[in-house]
Amino acid sequence: MIEFKNVDKTYANGTSALKNINLTIEQGEFVAVIGLSGAGKSTLIRCINRMHDITGGQLNVDGVDVSKLRGSQIRRFRRRIGMIFQSFNLVTRTTVIKNVLVSFVPDLPWWRKWTGVFTKEQKIKALEALDKVGILDKAFVRVDQLSGGQQQRVALARTLAQNPDIILADEPIASLDPVTSKMVMDDFKRINKEMNISVIMNIHHVEVALEYADRVIGIRKGEVVFDGPSRQVTKEVLDEIYGGKLEDMNPSSEEHTAHV
Amino acid sequence: MTTVEKQLLAAPRNYRYILMVTVIVLILFGWSLSAVNVQGMNQGGMKIAGNILRGIFHPDLDLLLAVSKQSVLYLLVQTAAIAFLGTLVGAVLSVPLAFLAASNVVPKPVSWLTRLLLIFIRTIPALVYGLMFIRVTGPGPFAGVLTIGLTSIGMLAKLYVDAIEELDTRVLESMTSIGCTTFEKIRYGIIPQLMSVFLSVTIYRFDMNMREASILGLVGAGGIGAPLTFAMNGYKWNQVGSILIGLVVLILIIELMSNRIRAKLVRG
């Protein structure tokens, strides 16, 4: 369970990223965080696994006060939280399975860490994770030979191999085409339902968010302006979150002068 | 004015710049021409050219195929050994230097100083190194290895630095989120990226070192250079021919192999 209690985050130069966040997310929920770019969605997610520090309030994850963790405690804490990025963040020059095996590295004894030799059980677990996302047949292929959608699924498999309780996803489908996006989102949904892993996802495709998430949190200028089930999201709610900017996004097509 | 006319006026004035550069290059060309006198190529020269060609096409096969210690075959293998070991030495020395010269790893003054050092190392002609090392190790192939080691640093360090500065650091972010220590991030995030580039560059350099190693014999640093020069100074063109053929064949073979390996490294 994730609890935000009056959480603030202000950067060193004075900009306020998050203001007075109060949220409770239970285990197994599928939450979509929506809002304009720069509203604070990324910051919110990254506070959960302490990639960013909060400057006020309290943040508890499964009973652990995140801001009180130090050094190797942070690393051990992060083991249980998986993270998916927009740019996949894989080592492109190595094979798929080597990328998935990276998630076991912190648990290896020192001599295995140096030589890079993994145990048979770890290899089997990695292959199982690849099977769960449907790219088992690409296990020994180099990552840079895969398409974007396949790479994101490798990233997903890497996260699954961690055996996390929570998966944080920062714009996971932003670089993918609609068809592959659907496949990846289906994977997320399946993992969420079958393995009861909480999924908290940043997403700016509102329709996709509403289709897959159970719960929607709307962020505007660092504050929560909406928190409820996705079926309660109406046009008025969206206007509030996006500040009416949704229509402004169409470019004006009447040009009186060519810019020289 | 219409919009179209405005655009025309605003077209970039590249022509003057290109013209200026071309004129400068032409002037330089003319100036450099003065250093050369084509008169130097007299009758004697043409005759020698003909002799060389004839020698190449009628190589001294006994010399080429004999297997004794002084034979061409042995010396060619020795040349390859000099190139191989020299490249190894150069690679080992270049890795720390490359890291010290990378602006995304060390602070600016350190990287600037290292680059200066690298420029010095790179510019000193190989033969100077050869003569210096002969004083250290005595004449022979050992000096050749060290010379090639040092001359390789120039190119290896430069290309290694390029690879280091192009590192994709986004992987490190995901490794942090998994909970990895710095060592683990280097071993599993950075090194896999660098490995294939380092290997490819090093193999390419080995290729070039084969050619350098063959001339080191000139200064007594071992390999095929000495017999080649003796043969040439003695006008024994048949021997020159056989040595050249052996050399060219060896270099071509190594080039073929290295190209295949490097292509595999890139494709994976």
Next chain:
Amino acid sequence: MYDKIFPPKQVVLPSGKTVLEKRTRLPLILIILIAATLLSVNLTGFSLKVLFTRLSQFFVIIGQMIPPKWEYFPHLWDALLATLQMSLLGSIVGALLALPFAVLSSSNIVRNPVVTSVFKTILSLIRTVPTLVSAIIAKFIFGLGPTAGVAAILLFTLSYVGKLLYEQIENVDMGPYEAMESIGMTRVQAFRYAIFPQVLPGYLSTSLFCFEGNVRYAAILGYVGAGGIGLLINENIGWRDYSSVGMIILALVVTVYLIETVSEHFRKKLI
């Protein structure tokens, strides 16, 4: 072939699926590398002991090179200029000649495979002959002096730029070329307007880069009597006049540095 001796490993997952994992080539590679290293050490007489005990000699010489003999500078000015002229001429002519050679080697312009392979082989052969060897041969043909050096540099530039150029031409986008042929241009014209603009930046960039390297080569060429600064280095090392050598090296470094900076500036603009 490796897979026949060491068949791929079968890994069975709990879910019942099997995966074939190819055995890593790493042990074989390591063995080859170690064997090659040991063999090379044997053949070359490499000895760490000798290295460590005598390494100080190397620095003794460097110590004698610093401080450089400043008074020597005017002496070497002419030689320096000669070196520059030599490399400039060789590079320019070599690069110009590389054009026809490269075009004749490109399989997408010259449809005759015999012609292209002949020219590619010529380029390869020229590239394989070490620069110094061609310099020595040139010395015999043209006599002592910078002309021989120009010839050697010319040949090297020709093969280096030529190879990179034809690789570029073969990888070029053929669309515009075909379009031009279809409106009735000859092959030369189509090349000039469709392909040449595409490869021009790379061609100039490679030529500049080659020139940079050639200046350094030219310095060595003098050693075999091909003129330029190499001759001076040879003399002074013979006389053990290391501080003069130091001055020469300093002058060389400054020159090369200047040339590289200018060249890099232009090369960045070309890309």
